[in-house]
Amino acid sequence: MTLLGGGFLKRANPSHLQDIFNKYATVEKNGEKFMTPEDFIIKFLNFLDEKNYNVDTTKLLAAIVDTSKDGLISYQEFQAFEGLLCFPDALYKTAFQLFDTNGNGMVSFQEFVEVMQKTELQKKIPFNMNSPFIELYFGRDKKRLVTYNEFSQFLHDFHEEYAIEGFRRADKEGTGFISILDFQDIMISIKSHLLTKQVQSHLIETARESQGGSRVSFPYFIAFNSLLNNMELVKRIYLNVTNGHRTQEVSKEEFMHSAQAMSQMTPLEVEILFHLCDILHQTGRIVYNDLYAIAPEQYFKQITNRLAEIHAVSSPEERGVVIQILESTYRFALGSIAGAVGATAVYPIDLVKTRMQNQRAGSFIGELMYRNSLDCFKKVVRHEGILGLYRGLLPQLMGVAPEKAIKLTVNDLVRDKLMDKNGNIPLIGEIVAGACAGGSQVVFTNPLEIVKIRLQVAGEIAGGAKVRAWTVVKELGLFGLYKGAKACLLRDVPFSAIYFPAYAHTKAKFADENGYNSPLSLLVSGAIAGIPAASLVTPADVIKTRLQVVTRAGQTTYTGVLDATRKIFVEEGFRAFWKGAVARVFRSSPQFGVTLVTYELLQRYLYIDFGGTRPTGSELKVTAIGDGKKPRNPDHVGGYSVSLPIFTGIETKFGLCLPKFNTTKAS
The missing domain is CATH 1.50.40.10 (Mitochondrial carrier domain)
Known part of the structure; x- marks a missing residue:
């Protein structure tokens, strides 16, 4: 058992995993079966549309698993990646392997640029690869190789630096201000994964009311992004004010008092929060549902939900007798x-x-x-x-x-x-x-x-x-x-x-x-x-x-x-x-x-997780991942149970959106 996202994820049975691999592998060499990129990304993961997928994206994503970089996925690579997905930092490990295109366990500047050039974001708002930020990580001569731990920090910082880079490009005269239209364009291009439909449709209105004009200042821009990045903290502050009740209205003063006691959330961030909520229902107060209208479901929420689904259908026989007795005693007491x-x-x-x-x-x-x-x-x-x-x-x-x-x-x-x-x-x-x-x-x-x-x-x-x-x-x-x-x-x-x-x-x-x-x-x-x-x-x-x-x-x-x-x-x-x-x-x-x-x-x-189902009457209502049109593949076992939110997380956590469709139909 490995702890992941607040729950336990069990490794798949090797013989079962072998059967699943053989089911999807279509290439055979020297008596050994292999998966093609299409076999893994399209048929097994169901991550892209099989009728009109982007071939380059398919190969790039499959290369995450293909550590030998020979264009095919062996069973050993398929099994190793299943184990990787069981780690708590599976998202960062997966993203690292996406950029480690030569498979040597390090990421070079050239590898980073090679992957970034294929993203939708880099095509729309090019990042300055000669910026001081890049030099701090890869060196002035850009010859320094970055390890996994260092790269995980780089990805986190790069995500925020990209937004600042977008502001710099729009602020051509260096006034510390950009137009409201530029603000909207940057947010939709770089931070779209942090925007709900409600927020996206009210970006201009919110900025105009908050800034009192047609320009957006750099402090406002930073505070706006910081607020979106910290919505889970905002939710905790709200629940602290209401003692756990989710329907109670909270005033700005009440929220501010709790925010200062719990964190370093700034008054400007609180101001923006209440402006956003006020545009939605115009009461001057917020309730818990307002926060969900502002914050989309993030990667870690998807992982938590997926683990809840796994627990909901896990067999009690897989757990020890002592655990089952403890769970029964717990239910008896409640x-x-x-x-x-x-x-x-x-x-x-x-x-x-x-x-x-x-x-x-x-x-x-x-x-x-x-x-x-x-x-x-x-x-x-x-x-x-x-x-x-x-x-x-x-x-x-x-x-x-x-x-x-x-x-x-x-x-x-x-x-x-x-x-x-x-x-x-x-x-x-x-x-x-x-x-x-x-x-x-x-x-x-x-x-x-x-x-x-x-x-x-x-x-x-x-x-x-x-x-x-x-x-x-x-x-x-x-x-x-x-x-x-x-x-x-x-x-x-x-x-x-x-x-x-x-x-x-x-x-x-x-x-x-x-x-x-x-x-x-x-x-x-x-x-x-x-x-x-x-x-x-x-x-x-x-x-x-x-x-x-x-x-x-x-x-x-x-x-x-x-x-x-x-x-x-x-x-x-x-x-x-x-x-x-x-x-x-x-x-x-x-x-x-x-x-x-x-x-x-x-x-x-007082809930205690025994690894089985939750007590009757308290089952989690899990939000489906994706559009809900395709049923989840029952062959996604063990680590692969969370493979879809992991791959989706590369975009929703880091904003690295790869093109999903070809301009012409894939053969």
Whole structure:
């Protein structure tokens, strides 16, 4: 395992890599197979359009892998590059090998010029190769060879120097000013990879309002570029002001105070930031989404997203048993805490729901003691006190931990099995995973619920002896604790089959354009998903309640699910199956909303990466790399899993755009 971009990337299996190489290699010499530049760049990487690609660019990019520089890629070179891609500095290593055209492990001035002359940028705004900046790295006579570490620093500095060179060329009279049109041209030509469409379309407007005229000063030019280069820092400053909240509006003064405390971000940079945001929505304040409108997805974000995708479809069997046990323990802890919070928050509603469901039409006066749920709530408080609303809470909390743990674990397991190679799961797969999770939890929930229900209805008997949980357990025995289990299955299986997919899709609808959910959107998503799930399974819940409560004198007894269904329908009518439906929705909907928002916030702030999937309900919404039209090649394994963002990063990180298309169609 190698640490890359905040995640672990595993080397590909050599035999598997050999099979993949043989699949794409089209040249054979002396019994050995080789890839051509087209085989690697076009067919394997899918990096350029196979119908109209630039031949020179294809050869130049393939030469990164072809260290022998013979025009062909051997399996040994293919395997070595896969290993290189696993390094944390893979982007810089790849860029270095792009410029190391003779493969001697050093970059000369001639090699640097040779590659630069092929870039779109050098053709449009030629860089002065005799500038003092070049001499500082390659020497006055330009004979000095630059090592990898030195070249990585050179690339970083050259990127910034190029913008300054563009300013110098436009400032022919040396006044320290350029026209707004020159400013726009330089930014679009040299810094286009740092510009979103919104910023690019408002460059002139922003500069004119900020500078108060038709010229742009050098300090403004430097501050503008510095701001674009440091948008990740800007985001951290914003989150520091809002304590992690992403929808809170922040004023310039608030942002400035945090910026000075955290970094050396200048007042001019802050001024430009707020000018850009104000042009977008004109409020004088910024929110987190404004920052994404200014900053495009950068190379490191692409790498992080790709690693998240890899984790999402990685097989748990690839990790050690100890790691899997630790991950299960972690999920158990989060699920138990979240479940306890959710259950406690709505327990009084659950007690009212249970008593309403147990109330039946009968001959003796005690049966019709509640007119409706509100009347039930008032009478419980009046006769039993506030604590009466929490009868049976302790066994409920004792059951929450194993219930949530088994539900989340089974749901994750089934989802993993039903996912395709790209980490996608169809709706039917989500439903099946939820149903399995609901069925698995009954082994824990049925015993705890039957004890809870008997404690909840005990207060209805005036003058009755105080009932304790352990007394109920001893009275029921092992098999008695599973009385009504069939009805419990009829309730929990469809509930989870409805709830988990509904929550996942509702949450996605409420997420912002970056896939982020605020705590409020998580709460609302959980509550909305609970409405259909809770209401539609109420009949099964009524039957389960009738089977599990203690039957008093004069009440109808039931021998099983079918018997209870028939007798309830005959004696009380169809409406009896929906008793407590409103209370159930008002209990289950907010309970699962509170549970899921607690769970997601816990895993969001206390998340530990065990190398497997993230806990259910917190999967990362990954932004696709590229235009999303071509599916990711399943043969991109090991280091090649991040090959596309690495190659794309040469342009997005360093601005070295190579021509992608021929003026004439490639053969």
